[in-house]
Amino acid sequence: MSSIRKRAASIMHTKIIWPITALAAILLFNLFFVPGFFNIEIKNGHLFGSLIDILNRAAPIMVIAIGMTLVIAKEGIDISVGSVLAIAGAVAISLLGVVPLWLAIVAALIVGVLCGLWNGLLIAYLGIQPMVGTLILMTVGRGIAQLITEGKVLTTDDKAFGFIGKGFFLGLPFSIFIAAFVFLFVLYLKKRTALGLFLEATGTNKISSEYAGVEPRKIYLFVYIVCGLCAAIAGLLVSSNISSADANNAGLWIELDAILAVVIGGTSMRGGRFFLAGTVIGALFIQSLTTTIYSMGVPPERIMVVKAIVVIVVSLMQSDRFRRVFQQKNKQAVAG
Amino acid sequence: MKLNLRINQNNIIILSTLLLIILLYGAGSVLYTGFFTWQVFFNLFIDNAYLIIVATGLAFVIITGGIDLSVASVVAFVSVVSAALLQEGMNAYAVMAICLLIGILFGAAQGYLIQRFDLHPWIVTLAGMFLARGASYFITTQSIVIENATYTAISKFKINLVGSNFISVSVVIALAVVAIAIYVAKYTEFGRAVFAIGGSERSAVLMGLPVPRITVLVYTISGFCSALGGIVFTFYMLSGYNLHLMGMEMDAIAACVIGGILLTGGFGYLVGPLLGVICSGIIQTIVMYQGTLSSWWTKIAVGFLLFLFILLQRVIVIRRQRRRIISHAAGKPAPNGGDRRAPASV
């Protein structure tokens, strides 16, 4: 086998190639079928266009998915992020006008940390299965958010708060900077501290890691707190963007989008190795897909069908067993 | 295995659930007049018949160690399909047959993907959930009212029990499903294989059990039960709407947990989901009778219960492990490595 083919094969085995291919495919599709998709105009010193829109809308998913990547890397899952997002939004908006803006934001973030702490304690220290542990907050969380908003949809016209999710900075939506900051921060944790090694080690083999002096429980607690914090940040982005807190619908099903972004990004649901850049691309892909479908004029309700099919196709492509079946068929075809 | 009424770690959860039902019902009866009547009790079943069916089907999946998140969407999808077909004037029984077929095929397809390509059940059934919700939009985005004579007749039909108190046809169907599930789990090879897979899938394969077939089958059962639940739900609502029962999959999972189905698989009694559903039903009724509490208190209360029961499951698993270690230390020990294997969490 020539070295080029070998290298090609090794690239094919790199997990990041899949989300990039998917994203490229969807952009290519838009290039041909959606006129003006790549147009970017400057209005009032801000950039406008579908691509910018995608970036802006993908920001909350991205932020949550980054937190979720860490959780999934340790073989966990956090399905409460949608509820935490709703709680954080409710806290922030209900406090606006009562306390200074910065305090409202900090309070929302603290609530996120507390939610993460709760999940982390259940999972790390009581040993409850992650899906089950976070299920509790998922169910109760929306009820709590309802209590905070007293069952109403709270609205705000605070300009400064609106800047978080709607404002522009250097011509780009401000939310992108927040997402980028979260990404860089977590990337720093992975690459410049031992968090990456410890997470991948505990995600692969908890007992061995423990015997090697890693403290899995602390790591678990930490990743759930980060995940809760990310959900709260996303809560700020979302509630600021729509200038309201809706306990029922804010962040509904965002946990699914986030999990999809992580899985498309190449991180296995079975824990171990994780890919932050893959997650970001996965989130962009999901949002591009949604936007594309919108701009194709397909009724928005049907997006879910497309998402479902994409999920299945992507996970099939990542499945070793599927590839093996496929390769065998190829081989037979060559032999025959 | 005769029926033994000794309290042990296997049945303690279900006994606690029973006790809880009695306590909650007792509390409701003391607090509110008109609570302690047969009809209020029967209404628990009438209002939740669909959930009992769905949760019972889901229990099989959970016992193998899997999960099915698509159940609520399938119920909604079936309600839309039924409403749309009935509007076209199709025969009511043919509609039901089609719905059941849809459920079976849907479940089998999910099971096949999970089993054949080793995909994560979370992901596949998540996609199934999207697919079913989205697919109903292809039919309609509106709520369709059902006026079919057969459906309304079944919906209105009252089976009198204890004087003028009544139950619905749906309740009979739900109880039949539970009875069949209990029999299947205990007295058929399929049922025991489901438990075996939940205990150790690898071992099940090596012991010669047809694991692939059974895996596909449990998801098929879950799909079938969701469709049946959908039909029963349609009787109850007499309308088809895609936004019906958002988030109901979590109620079904909660019912299983409160009913003592171990979420890691391998343990549980099939009567459990029924008890779990009744439990949350009583809470809902109490909140309703209280009058001033808003309905999201039900959510918080059920969530709290969920928390308690998950904690209970956890305590039992820990105690089981500890007992094993002690019995080993006292008698002839296991290798050290054996006991320290990843603590099986709840």
Add this chain to the structure above:
Amino acid sequence: MNGNVLLKMDDVSKTFPGVKALSGVNFTLRKGEVHALMGENGAGKSTLIKVLTGVHAMDKGVVKLNGRLITAKSPQEAQMLGISTVYQEINLCPNLSVAENLYIGRVPKRRGSIDWKRMNEDSERLLKRLNLNLDVKQPLSDFSVAIQQMVAIARAVDMSSGVLILDEPTSSLDNQEVQQLFDVMRKLRDEGMGIVFVTHFLDQVYDITDRITILRNGALVGEYETSKLSKSSLVSNMIGREWREEDEHRKKEQSYTSEVTMSTQALTRAGSVKPVSLSVKKGEVVGLAGLLGSGRSEFANLIFGIDQSDSGILTLGSETFQSMNPKKAIRKGVGFCPEDRKVAGIVGELTIRENIVLALQAKKGIFNYIPLKKQQEIARKFIELLRIKTPSMEQRIDNLSGGNQQKVILARWLATEPSLLILDEPTRGIDVGSKGEIRKLILDLAKSGLSILIISSELQEMIECADRIVVLRDRMQVGEISGDHMTETNIMKMIAEGGGSHEQYSQTGS
């Protein structure tokens, strides 16, 4: 010799991509014999078994069962043909009852339903045949590993038509349990069953088997009658070099100083370790002998803080501790190679480099990151030092052989520059060649001033390596021997007789 041939494999070959796993191997199993299948790791034992049980398809060769050609395409097919296998890990369902574990897949039925009553009765009868008296309605998880293993054998025996394969069934059993298992095997043999027995323990081979087939590098070395093959020729046939009895009796030169690295005073944990007091000096190798469950591994777990002690004092260097945890232990200079390498040693998905630096990184803390360059330096150093055979340090550790994996775990601890290294079964389940290398390494490390606490179920190994052996029995410290008193006979006597013999051996410890 011909008349009672049960199973015959002729000229079996199997190639995996890049590896010739079996080439032209013959194997014959007769009625009423226990037949050992021996060889180093990679010799082809497990491939041969997997071919026989239908896990792998063979490229070439024939298998005849009772004179008839068979081809099993899956373990289930092999099972149906009457070839039953019991593996090292117990492949039963812990949540099901004993009876179900025996009969699942072929349960007795009455009018379409499972006949629980008959199933339970049949189970009791079946287990009685193996001299086991259990409550068959109890879940399997309520019983010890040994009993679970017996249940697995009972199931296999009941489904077998005369061929029973036991693939390292004794790895997790203690001596008494092994004897119990051997009793069952003898009984089955006398009933005419042919048993293939795979094990790493030489003593067990001589204890129970009638014949030995030896494989090396995928080829057949030969078939021998056990009684006519000496231990040394067995081993030399396996590793392919002359092996002398003296090799095993190479005593360690005494190289320790009087400085105490670690000592315990009445360290206790209820239900696992009764008060143990011992000390290890700088450069000293101390062995912990005893049967499985005697408290030897449990004691090691206390020192490393995996389990918490209830009372007693642990001293490391000049500090004393009431409680311990792994991270603290590592910081204080303790390293620990656990007994079960797969479960508690390696981190399968990570590379060799990452596995090596893991403990060092944990010691330094999460924010004190070791730069990649430095990591590679460390990994390279230990790959060379321990002669770990791998194409690259970026290989996943689970691609290595057992012996090399163990070396990586050793490297992980050496990288933390410990003052005390605890080795729990450092050579279990690895091939004879690597065993020798690891033993030599232990001696070299001690010479360089490292204190070592070694636990091994191979007494000879400890005698070879240790300066001193502390004997535990029934979770109690019963004595200590050193120097020329360290012989298998003396140790076994102490294990058997218990505390009474305490004084008659010299005590070098405090």
